[in-house]
Amino acid sequence: MTTTFDAIVLGGGAAGLFCAAQAGQRGKRVLVLEKAEKVGKKILISGGGRCNFTNLGAGSANYLSANPHFAKSALARYTPRDFLALVEAHGIAWHEKTLGQLFCDGSAQQVVDMLMTECAKGDVTILTSREVSEVEHREGAFIVAASGTLYGAHSLVIATGGPSIPKMGATGYAYDLARQFGLKVVEPRPALVPLTLGGEDVLFRDLSGVSAEVDASANKAIFHEAALFTHRGLSGPAILQVSSYWRHGDPVTIDFLPGRPRDWLLEAKRCAPRTQFRTLLREALPQRLADTLAERLGLDGDLGNLPDKALRAAQERLHRWTFLPNGTEGFAKAEVTAGGISTAELSSQTMETKKSPGLYAIGEAVDVTGWLGGYNFQWAWASAHACAQAL
Template identity: 45%
Template sequence: MQENTFDVIIIGAGAAGLMCAQFAAGSGNKVLILDHSHKLAEKIRISGGGRCNFTNLNTAPECYISQNKHFATSALARYTPQHFTELLNQHNITYHEKTLGQLFCDDKSQVIIDLLDFLCRDSGVLRLMETNVENIERSSAGFTLTSSKGIFKSEKLVIATGGLAIPQIGATPFGYQIAEQFGLAIVPTAPALVPLCLQPQQLNEFKTLSGISFDSETSVDKISFRENSLFTHRGLSGPAILQISSYWHPGDKLKLNLLPNLDISQEIESNRNSNKRLSNFLANYFSSRMADSLVNLLKCDLPPSQLNKSQIANLGQLIHNFTVTPSGTEGYKKAEVTRGGVATTELNSKTMMANNVDGLYFIGEVVDVTGHLGGYNFQWAWASAYAAAKSF
């Protein structure tokens, strides 16, 4: 085999690419991994607030958005969160469950990058950073890549260049362009797990709520998430908002139930003899700043004993059916992931290989499989990487 010829070339040395490289080389393939960035796996480094939420114990196909809801099932079943934690245990990397099955490193995210780097080196993967791929051609012999570091050939080519989120650290549309070059369909992309913006008029209306984080059930149509939400100076953020943003489309209304466990009208009825001002009464359920803001929005601070039916109904609407129409998202610069991507109808769910292009694979976020917040996106990166590598 010539020096510049490999069994497998992987473009993108991020979560999926590195995982795929070490598995592929571990089973005897000659593997080259290329990345245009000078730093390895930057997204792992910045993930999970610097402690990488590397998987979720509750991983299931329902935790992913895709035009084909079943596409991820096979890969997720073959490489599970337990497989990844076993790998960490073998290498003495400690972690903890923060909440809702989310596993985070005890140390900085760098430990995951170092582990993947070690596994790649140990299995003989050749890695070239700061390498731009300028052209890809395919012949019956395989793929020929022209790059800033020379010409490389391989039988199999894996695209692991991720999505469009955080272009500041190297995200590019490269993967989608390669898919298009080979005639694969793309599901339209959009920023996901992203804060939502409000119109200046609404921002002004809700300005007293800015900076307040509160428990909420946040919904778009029939999809809802129960976690914290937060009003910001631009609009809405917090885990519940990030989650719902992945389902939000321009023009959709967002509904927030600010008191999901109780019915405020019943609470008022049961406290009809209370002469506390409404803001004080609501402070039993919300922070006092939030209670003041709600009363401000309601334009009524009468005690429960004096509220009439329509005022109680308005309060119920405000608290249980708080409705806003976001004007947009904060975009890819603030998004954690990209919704959409290479259409799953174009790929084999067992191997991630393109149905009509022998030897061409797509793994990780570039595929139209988008996880919920909480470690699901890395789990997809690991699982899709494993599925591809095991088929080589």
């Protein structure tokens, strides 16, 4: 016997729950199937447990995709202010940290509770610990077999995310299902992920725990935030940001002293020739980092005793220090997944697949990846909203 609904949502994460709530409140009979024992597990660990639930500046320029225009429609129709209004309607206190990033004052559990309350308003059925074993499309309906039970609906929403953070139960199931229905998948890869160092750069691992405000760049993308040295390589917000743009074999360039005038070292030599080069660096950078850079540059002693040519070369190197990462820390440490179900297969208005009417894909399962700082949550809300209006 098959239990029928108007729509089945696979995945009880941010996008899946929000889509189900919105559709349910539009009068649709909606079922959410979640394979974990509880919904919203990634929400609970986000933002250090306080959930960076959106970013006030979210726009299409903050997202990576094979089609950079795809996200515009959904993001324009459901904005950060729209989600913030919902948060405030539920009495959730929030604060802006930096760069438009909004966090709960309390706990990420508040966002999960809010989504569950919204689902309850729409009379959504949520079943956890349900492993989907088979999906078929026959006689105009999608039939989903999960944990020994059959469920049917005219609409099916893929909201199972990507394989980042597998310890939370994340898998690439969305891509398997997409391929089953003949949809193209842009190769998934870890994004917002620490980079690992090898070769000569291994020496920088000794700086584990040291951080500094830098400009980090990779493939024309540049971010001004903190970089952190780790026992495996590079991390911190600036590195996580550029990791989404980085490809194997590419360099990552760091400006350790952003904003300094072009000939600042030569000016320092003129003004304070007895100042030690290493001392000058220590004034601008953490001591351990300053000492390491000075050693790598091979410069020591008073500025007045160092040739202008050597100081110019040091300036250039400090502003364009090149690292050659040998990889990333993989999906295990990636906050999100870049790539996914190709946007060429989807309507940007409704998130419905063009080849299989009634089949939709939203959130991280789609080839739309946001920057660090609440952007991926905003894509979850916006893509879910677009889908829910069409169900």
